[in-house]
Each structure stands twice: as C-alpha cells, then as structure tokens.
Amino acid sequence: MKAKVAFFDFACCEGCQLQIANIGEALLDVLDKIDVVEFREVMSEKSGGDYDVAVIEGSITTKHAIERIKEIRSIAKVLITIGACASIGGVNGMKNNFELPEIKKYVYGEDEKYFDSVPTMAVDQVVKVDYYVHGCPMYVPEFVTVLKHALMGLPYKAPEKSVCTECKLNENECLFDRGLTCMGPVTRAGCNSWCVNNGNICYGCRGMLDDPAKTGQIEILKKHDIPLEWVTNKFNMYNKAKDVKENENE
C-alpha cells in the first residue's frame, strides 16, 4: 500500500512547494512510493480523509489557521513542516517586531478590523511536529531524506552543528576573509552551505543553533567592527516567531 501524503500551505510564498515540483526525476521515484492526495502546486484534485503524512508549508498567522492546523494534525499520522516559515516561523515572524494593532493598520489600513490576525507562530508552537525540513527555501535533498525517514518510521534530526562545518568541507574561501559577515558559525547545518558555495553569505535561514555560543559570537563581531544590532536584525528575519509564548494566541 502506498502512503497517503497531503500537502497544505499556510502563510508563505509557496516557494517550498515549488522546490518539490522542481525535484525533477527524483520526484518520480518519490511518487512511486506515495499517493499525493492534496497538493495545490502540482495537482488540482482534492480529497478529504486520513493522511499517513501531512506536509505543512507556511507559518500560523490567523485564528482560522490555528483551527485548521489542529484539524490536520488530528487526522495525520505523521506531520512534516517544510521551510523556515513552518519550521521556525520564518520571515513572517518579522511582523512580531511590531504591536499587532499597529502593524494591522499599516498593512490593511481602514479595513484592519475585518482581518483575522495573530502574532506569527511556527507550526510547532501550535501542534506537535514529527519532522522538520529547514531553510528558505527548503533544501530539497533534506526533504527527500526526511520523507524517506518518515516512510520508514525512523527519527530524523537536522545536524546540530554549524554551516561552517559544511562550508569547510566544500573548501570555500571564508567570507570573513573577504571582509563580509557570515551567519554560518551560528546557523544550523544541513544545506551543504548552499549560499556560500554560490558566492553569497549565509543569512541564517535554517535558524540558529540550539546552543549558539553567544559570547564567542559577540567577540567575532567586535573583531570585525560589526554592530550587534546588524546581526540581531538578520536573525530576527527568520527567528522572531519563536518569541511568542505557548498558548499566547489561543
């Protein structure tokens, strides 16, 4: 029996689903193993019912979304979040830098009162998540790995080490040596240092390490004359949602 897999999107750009549609040939191998029952990007057909695997994209930003994700969780055996929005809150979390009524007014103007909005949350701030695929957009090889683990019922944990570890294995010239500031040392690995391989800095899209060595990081910034706020701003870009306390939105 093939596993029934459903894809759902919440507040996001749907870029991660696009990544899946772009997997190409490997997608055919995946489709050999699973029955996709709901997937807006590549299929139009919809079917209700129980799912073996629910794949969630996007962060939770409305009361309606809270209800919807709870419902999905109740009928899904396994739940996977894909991309920074679903896994850590992502860029939508930037909204939490402002007072909610204030930012609502800014975005919706006069019609503000007709819109349902709550501070941005990652999926695991509302329901239990079994597997995470990090990144903005998510890193496709990690999605395939996670899917395989999910189908076999094995646990998967993103590496708890820095992007630098992968960057050095790829023998990139360190961007600090070029006078740039890179978030690699405090960002969770697993993307094979994707951006640095392509000549960009790591801007921390996979989220901060659980134990990111704050004092050391501040020393590094001092050494390179970089203001602390500059970095906190960068990290806020992806990590701000995690400031919301549990149940705060219910």
Place this chain on the structure above:
Amino acid sequence: MENLVILKKEDLNDFVMQIARTKKVVAPVRKGVKSFAFEEVTSGARIDLDYTSTILPPKKYFLPQKETIIEYDKRKKEWTPTLYSEEIVLFGVHTCDLFGIQCLDIIFSENPKDFNYILRKNRILIIGLECSNYCDENASCALMDNQNPNGGYDLFFTEIDDRFIIHVNTYHGEKLINKTGLCTKADKRDVSELRLLKERKRNVFKNEVDIPYAELKPLFVNAMKSKVWDEIGEKCVSCGNCTNVCPTCYCFDIIDDINLDLNTGTRTRVWDSCQNGSFAEVAGGENFREDRGERQRHRLNRKFNYPVSKFRRYFCTGCGRCTRACVAGIDLKETINALIEEKKGNENG
C-alpha cells in the same frame, strides 16, 4: 648528488602537461581573493608556486570529505564494500603537510588497518616543495621542526633561481622523471647552492614560541586544569573549522542512507569534528565534553600530548591552518604562550 636532478623552471609547464596526459595532477592554485586550494591542473599555468597554505590540506585526497564505503541491498541481504581510488600526482606539498600525511599513514596503518586509505594512498605520487621563507605569520613549523623535508615524498622540489633541484626519493619518482625526459643531472654548483639555501633557512626559521620542542608535551600534560581553556571556551563558537582544516585530524562519522526504493542504499564516511557539541555525546544523552573549553583542550591534547605517548611524535605540523581558519580569532601560538605564561606564574608564586 646521486639522487639530485635539475628541471629548468621554464620546463615546468611541459613537465606537468606530460604527466597530465596519463595521470590526474593536482597542485596548489589560487582560490578566491586570498586563499589557495589543491585542484586538478592540466598544465603549469594555474599552479601557484608561491602559495601560502591551502584551505584544506592534501588529506582530502587520502581521506575524502565524503566517501561511500558500502553499498547494500536489503532484499537480497547483500553488503558490498566499495573503494574509490585513482592515480594521482600530488604536486607542491610543503614540508609541514608531508609530515601531516605521515601522521595519517601511522593512524590508518594501525590494526585494524584501513584498507580504503592504504589502497588510495598507494596510488598517489607525492611531490614536495620546499619553503625558503615563512608562508605567513601563523606558521609554527620551526617549533615543530617541520620547516625542512624529512621523507614522505617521491620527489622533492627546491626552487633556486631559474631551476628546481629535485631530490629523487623513490623508484616511482625516478620513473616519472625518466618518462618526462626533461631533467638533467645536478652538478657540484647545484649541490653547494642547495647547501647555502639550507644555511640561510636556519636564520629565517626560528622557534616561533618560547619553549623547547621536548617541553611541549609536559606543558600540556600539566595544563589539564588551566584557566586558559576557560578563556578559549568563552571565545570559541564550535564551528569546527580548526579540525576540518587540520592535516592530522582524521575523525569521521559513519552515515547510513537508503535510496528512495527503500531497499538499496549506501554507507558513507564523512569528516567529523570533536568541536561539534554532540561529538562526545553517548546513548542516554550523557556528554563527556559539553564545555567548549574542554573540547579545545581535547583538540590540542590530541596534537601535543596523547600521540606522543602512543606514537612518540607530535601530531601538530605547525602549518598554522587552525589559526587562519578560526572565525573567533583563536590563535595556536597565543594559546601555547598563554600556557607558558601561566606555568611561569605558578612556578613563581
């Protein structure tokens, strides 16, 4: 003189092109703005003879960053060991890195032998290159006594004026020289110029740290409780750069992966680092080296203390890479100096 031959510098390009016709040649080339890396070359054009140090040491050819060691098929219950190796001529290895390769040889030849390493190594011909000056201020090769060649190569190039004086050290090296037909025998003048260079080097390369070679091990043995580790631990961000770039770090992790058919798959070995928080974590969640300072202490004891007891040699080559690669600016020579200062302080008070 027997084993010395001469290659004109203008013939280096031909030399490399000839070899590259039948073998893969890797050599130091510029990478990025101020870095270098060993990469495949087909002529002498890209080779940078004045390179300082490469980002990764040549160990990546002996122990690749990622290597498939087993392919399996669950349904057929088949496990097939795999070995990837190729014939390589490794050109331009500095003396510190020659020493690093010798360290890896010792580790992987111990029982149980690592056949993947040994078989791969047997197909790599090593050509050394002498440093007549320091690569940069991070080096400590004179402290480790690695500024001069001490074996571990097939051919060794010393650049003097318009030529290379080449020491032919092995049968394979000799075969390569004969095949290119570009070299001539060295004469008395070459030998005396080589001697002059060695003399000049004695004035250039001086122990970079204020401690004799033999005292290094006791320094580390007695510094297990040093405050220096706490200070370093405050700065270190555990990025793992210092171990990945180290020519004598060889720790690896084993990863099993399954293909999408959920039946066949591979087992790979990838470089690991004792600086990663989870490195010394065991089942049940106990972590033997939770503290960053402890992890740095461990790293340096694996260079200056434990291997001396086990193999009677230091496992630091003095290449300076750990200092160059540390994003937090932790400097090996400064660390050793801090330990020396602390020791003096303890003795005096």
